Amino acid sequence: MRSLSRASALEARPANEPVRRLHLPQKLRNLELFLLLIACFINASSVVLVQLGALGELDPTLVLLGTGLSVLVISLHVVLRFVARDADPFILPIATVLNGVGIAMIYRIDIADAQSGWASAAVRQTVWSALAIFSAIVVLLVIRNHRVLFRYTYIAGLVGVVLLFLPLVPGLGQEISGARVWIRVGSFGTFQPGEIAKIALAVFFAGYLVRNRDSLSMVGRKFLGARFPRFRDLGPILVVWALSMSVIIFQRDLGTALLYFGLFLVMLYLATGRLSWVIMGMGLFLGGAVVASQTLNYVNGRFTNWLDALNPAVYDADGGSFQLVQGLFGLAKGGLLGTGWGQGRPELTPVPQSDYIIASLGEELGLAGIFAILALYLLFVARGFRIGFAGQDDFGKLLAVGLAFVVALQCFIVIGGVTRVIPLTGLTTPFLAAGGSSLVANWIIAALLLRLSDTVRNQPRLVV
Amino acid sequence: MNRELKRVSIVVMLMFGALLTSTSIVQAFQADNLSADPRNTRTLYDSYQVERGAILVAGDPIAQSMPVDDDFKFLRTYTNPELYAPITGYIPINGEPTGLEFALNAELTGTSNSQFFDKISALVTGQEPKGAAVEVTIDTVAQQAAWDALGEYTGSVVVTEPATGRILAMVSKPSFNPNLLTVHNNAEVTTSYEALLADENAPLINRAINSLNPPGSIFKLVVTTAALESGSYTPESTFPNVAVYTAPGTTSKIENSSGGTCGAGDTVTLATALRLSCNVPFAELGVELGDTAIRETAEKFGFNGTYSIPMTVTESNYPRGLDDPQTAQSAFGQYDVRTTPLQMAMVSAAIANGGIVMAPNLVQEILAPNLSAIETFEPTELGRVMSEETAATLTAMMINGVQDGAASNARIDGVDVAGKTGTAQNGSTDPFTLWFTGFAPANDPQYAITVLIENGGGMGQTGFGNLLAAPVAQKVLEAVLNK
Numbered sequence: 001m002r003s004l005s006r007a008s009a010l011e012a013r014p015a016n017e018p019v020r021r022l023h024l025p026q027k028l029r030n031l032e033l034f035l036l037l038i039a040c041f042i043n044a045s046s047v048v049l050v051q052l053g054a055l056g057e058l059d060p061t062l063v064l065l066g067t068g069l070s071v072l073v074i075s076l077h078v079v080l081r082f083v084a085r086d087a088d089p090f091i092l093p094i095a096t097v098l099n100g101v102g103i104a105m106i107y108r109i110d111i112a113d114a115q116s117g118w119a120s121a122a123v124r125q126t127v128w129s130a131l132a133i134f135s136a137i138v139v140l141l142v143i144r145n146h147r148v149l150f151r152y153t154y155i156a157g158l159v160g161v162v163l164l165f166l167p168l169v170p171g172l173g174q175e176i177s178g179a180r181v182w183i184r185v186g187s188f189g190t191f192q193p194g195e196i197a198k199i200a201l202a203v204f205f206a207g208y209l210v211r212n213r214d215s216l217s218m219v220g221r222k223f224l225g226a227r228f229p230r231f232r233d234l235g236p237i238l239v240v241w242a243l244s245m246s247v248i249i250f251q252r253d254l255g256t257a258l259l260y261f262g263l264f265l266v267m268l269y270l271a272t273g274r275l276s277w278v279i280m281g282m283g284l285f286l287g288g289a290v291v292a293s294q295t296l297n298y299v300n301g302r303f304t305n306w307l308d309a310l311n312p313a314v315y316d317a318d319g320g321s322f323q324l325v326q327g328l329f330g331l332a333k334g335g336l337l338g339t340g341w342g343q344g345r346p347e348l349t350p351v352p353q354s355d356y357i358i359a360s361l362g363e364e365l366g367l368a369g370i371f372a373i374l375a376l377y378l379l380f381v382a383r384g385f386r387i388g389f390a391g392q393d394d395f396g397k398l399l400a401v402g403l404a405f406v407v408a409l410q411c412f413i414v415i416g417g418v419t420r421v422i423p424l425t426g427l428t429t430p431f432l433a434a435g436g437s438s439l440v441a442n443w444i445i446a447a448l449l450l451r452l453s454d455t456v457r458n459q460p461r462l463v464v
Numbered sequence: 465m466n467r468e469l470k471r472v473s474i475v476v477m478l479m480f481g482a483l484l485t486s487t488s489i490v491q492a493f494q495a496d497n498l499s500a501d502p503r504n505t506r507t508l509y510d511s512y513q514v515e516r517g518a519i520l521v522a523g524d525p526i527a528q529s530m531p532v533d534d535d536f537k538f539l540r541t542y543t544n545p546e547l548y549a550p551i552t553g554y555i556p557i558n559g560e561p562t563g564l565e566f567a568l569n570a571e572l573t574g575t576s577n578s579q580f581f582d583k584i585s586a587l588v589t590g591q592e593p594k595g596a597a598v599e600v601t602i603d604t605v606a607q608q609a610a611w612d613a614l615g616e617y618t619g620s621v622v623v624t625e626p627a628t629g630r631i632l633a634m635v636s637k638p639s640f641n642p643n644l645l646t647v648h649n650n651a652e653v654t655t656s657y658e659a660l661l662a663d664e665n666a667p668l669i670n671r672a673i674n675s676l677n678p679p680g681s682i683f684k685l686v687v688t689t690a691a692l693e694s695g696s697y698t699p700e701s702t703f704p705n706v707a708v709y710t711a712p713g714t715t716s717k718i719e720n721s722s723g724g725t726c727g728a729g730d731t732v733t734l735a736t737a738l739r740l741s742c743n744v745p746f747a748e749l750g751v752e753l754g755d756t757a758i759r760e761t762a763e764k765f766g767f768n769g770t771y772s773i774p775m776t777v778t779e780s781n782y783p784r785g786l787d788d789p790q791t792a793q794s795a796f797g798q799y800d801v802r803t804t805p806l807q808m809a810m811v812s813a814a815i816a817n818g819g820i821v822m823a824p825n826l827v828q829e830i831l832a833p834n835l836s837a838i839e840t841f842e843p844t845e846l847g848r849v850m851s852e853e854t855a856a857t858l859t860a861m862m863i864n865g866v867q868d869g870a871a872s873n874a875r876i877d878g879v880d881v882a883g884k885t886g887t888a889q890n891g892s893t894d895p896f897t898l899w900f901t902g903f904a905p906a907n908d909p910q911y912a913i914t915v916l917i918e919n920g921g922g923m924g925q926t927g928f929g930n931l932l933a934a935p936v937a938q939k940v941l942e943a944v945l946n947k
Contacts, residue, residue, distance in 0.1 A: 266472055266475075269468055269471075269472070270465055270468045270469060270472060271465070273465070273467070273468050310501075315503065325503065328490055328494075328498055329498055329499075329501065329503075329504045329505075329506055330506065331487070331490045331491050331495075331498075332490060332491065332494060332495040332496075332497075332498035332499050332504075333495075333499065333504075333506045333507075334491055335491055335492070335495050336491065336492060344506075345506050345509060348505060348506060362487065362490075362491060366491065367487060367488060367491040367492060370487045370491070371484065371487075374480055374483055374484060374487075377480070378476075378477075378480050381476055382473075385469065385472075385473055385476070388465075388469050389466060389469060394465065397465060397469075398465075401469060401472065405472065405476065408476045408479060408480070409479070411479075411480075411483070412479040412480075412482070412483065415483050415487075416479075416482065416483060416486065419483065419486035419487050419489075419490050420486065420490075421482050421483065421486045
């Protein structure tokens with residue numbers, strides 16, 4: 001009914017709805033629709049180009065699936081018109097184009113490996129995308145105000161920790177290439193609960209820090225120009241540190257540990273404004289990582305592969321730098337402009353559709369393509385930070401920045417690993433990489449950012 | 465909180481800056497190095513994606529790419545593989561190519577600069593990209609005759625055209641079958657390769673251009689050139705005719721291969737010394753000329769330098785800074801003088817060509833897929849090494865050597881053959897290296913030939929150049945002259 005008349009809607013405003021600012025109706029949504037159509041066009045042409053490049057003919061199956069996906073994102077857009085009409089107009093198109101380009105590349109690798117039907121990772125990825133976008137719609141419909149989440153701070157924390165350690169439950173957990181971060185879900189495949197855990201933990205960190213920031217930032221003694229906290233206030237950081245270390249030791253997953261700890265540190269810094277926390281935290285993590293690299297073989301191997309990748313001995317070693325170097329060969333082959341969709345050989349690199357999807361894209365789309373993808377990520381993250389700058393409640397600010405930062409950090413860890421900025425650790429590239437849990441988690445992050453951005457714009461502006 | 469947020473934003477910008485930098489480094493700055501890495505199978509597969517051009521002899525392929533149904537799309541196949549192995553080389557899936565496959569890889573794969581516009585036009589017209597074909601200068605009759613004449617010997621025969629430097633025959637024995645090394649199976653290739661590598665007769669070596677041996681008496685042609693060009697000597701110049709010569713500053717003795725003097729008389733002329741291939745007079749001549757004069761002449765012929773035919777030819781050596789005893793030894797092609805058969809073929813060809821050394825060359829034309837010539841090789845002069853008179857004098861001396869001297873087994877009825885044999889020592893007990901180099905017809909040289917027989921031709925230290933190498937040359941020359 002609301003769309004009938006803005007004026008009447010304003011007059012007949014129910015008591016529980018926030019005061020709305022007068023503005024041009026749906027201008028943001030129209031921009032979003034325009035960008036969304038461009039995104040859908042890019043996605044469709046990517047799939048068509050893959051077919052022309054790798055198959056030499058058009059195959060309607062995936063085009064149909066792709067159309068289904070376009071219908072879903074446009075439904076999400078329509079939902080936004082009703083429940084979050086002032087949401088940020090860039091987030092949805094960016095997520096859509098990244099997701100679509102990812103599917104095109106996964107499809108391209110399926111063609112190289114001659115996979116089709118349910119064995120095709122692209123088909124599964126498309127189904128997962130549908131599920132993920134549907135989850136985003138549900139999140140937008142259910143969570144009408146992000147402050148609801150504040151109430152569930154500790155429950156979110158508990159859920160996060162449980163999800164994180166679910167793969168360690170005997171009979172449920174699944175070990176893939178050394179890391180134990182998956183659980184088996186019937187015949188549907190594997191699920192990485194840690195991906196969802198990062199959202200729960202971001203909610204928990206935001207809620208907890210907003211509640212306890214005073215004791216964490218005010219008290220303490222000055223030392224070397226920075227104010228260090230009292231010993232009894234060290235509890236939370238030590239707990240999160242222990243959590244990360246146990247992920248390294250028991251789940252053998254360096255990347256996830258780094259992601260959670262980095263997220264916590266940044267949110268802690270934002271909440272308290274104390275650089276000493278960051279210094280302490282980095283010291284703790286680096287200390288832990290150094291000890292781990294000395295005592296845990298897999299961590300040590302990661303460091304060797306990183307520093308001495310092209311050494312033939314390291315290259316040929318079991319668990320050596322073969323994959324890393326193959327990825328570099330792929331990127332080199334791509335050069336500035338890439339080979340074009342379907343024209344490269346990304347399938348020569350192990351797992352080219354998940355951890356190494358960025359190398360696969362670099363091979364076929366070139367440095368130009370990678371720059372475009374990085375720019376999209378940066379824009380996505382920037383929109384999240386924008387909410388943080390504009391927001392007026394600390395919980396919302398912290399949550400938005402935390403969620404955006406987790407995407408940025410994840411990109412950095414995985415792309416940095418592939419291009420030898422840091423040691424390679426297994427993580428999915430947000431929205432792009434094959435992996436259902438990652439898609440669901442990132443689309444929920446997108447939904448939460450959309451919700452937060454809508455709330456921010458709808459807050460009554462106080463003139464000060 | 466916004467102050468902290470700003471700082472975190474900067475950190476995020478730095479993180480993405482690092483990613484932009486690292487991807488640029490890998491994809492732009494390191495790309496060439498990474499592509500050249502031998503472990504980079506992408507580069508390898510790429511080279512198989514276009515139909516590699518054929519290598520042609522008189523229009524018939526001796527190497528061509530046959531379509532097959534696997535990852536590599538084309539199987540490189542060699543016709544008459546052992547005969548042409550030293551020319552084609554081979555291109556394995558798991559290693560470096562050799563021979564022309566290596567030297568002309570860019571042309572054969574269609575990636576050379578001169579094919580740039582063809583590539584563009586293929587892009588526009590939608591044609592399948594294809595490499596260029598290479599027509600070699602080999603003469604099938606000469607190549608086959610050389611192969612047959614060399615028989616079971618370990619060695620090489622090189623035939624060139626004196627006026628142009630075109631290589632008409634290049635045989636190396638024992639040879640190998642390149643088809644064994646191009647199969648699309650890593651393990652099979654490796655097994656075949658290891659077996660060939662372990663073979664003590666080194667079949668993978670192209671002896672014509674990559675095997676260095678002491679030239680022995682055929683090097684006397686270089687010394688004679690130096691002597692005649694110096695102006696101080698004529699064929700009638702005389703040397704003391706002694707059975708044993710001791711160079712100044714040493715006690716080691718030099719003898720003629722006959723063990724006696726060089727013919728009758730107290731003195732011997734240069735012409736006789738060359739005709740009978742005596743060591744003592746040349747040792748005396750060498751010391752008189754000095755090592756610098758000999759080296760400078762040798763270098764004009766091409767010694768101490770490398771050239772490409774377009775395969776790279778191993779550098780033949782005449783060492784620097786020799787003392788008298790060393791110069792005396794070097795004057796009849798011993799001590800540290802080392803040469804390839806092709807280098808000696810250039811010596812003969814230069815004499816035949818009136819004193820001008822032509823650049824040896826194996827490639828006639830590079831042909832685009834539509835058979836138009838992309839590149840045609842013109843004869844190139846490397847320089848004049850002697851006057852026409854000297855060349856004529858030397859030719860006459862070499863004719864005498866065949867008609868009435870140490871190279872008598874190269875004689876052909878009705879044709880004057882100019883030639884010189886060599887029997888070089890490799891240490892005190894090792895088998896000799898046997899040589900013949902020369903050209904025919906002497907009055908109008910069409911073919912210059914050099915025969916190398918390693919390992920004593922199976923006769924240890926009892927074989928000699930005229931016994932084993934000269935007949936090989938004679939058979940080949942007969943075959944090409946009767947064509």
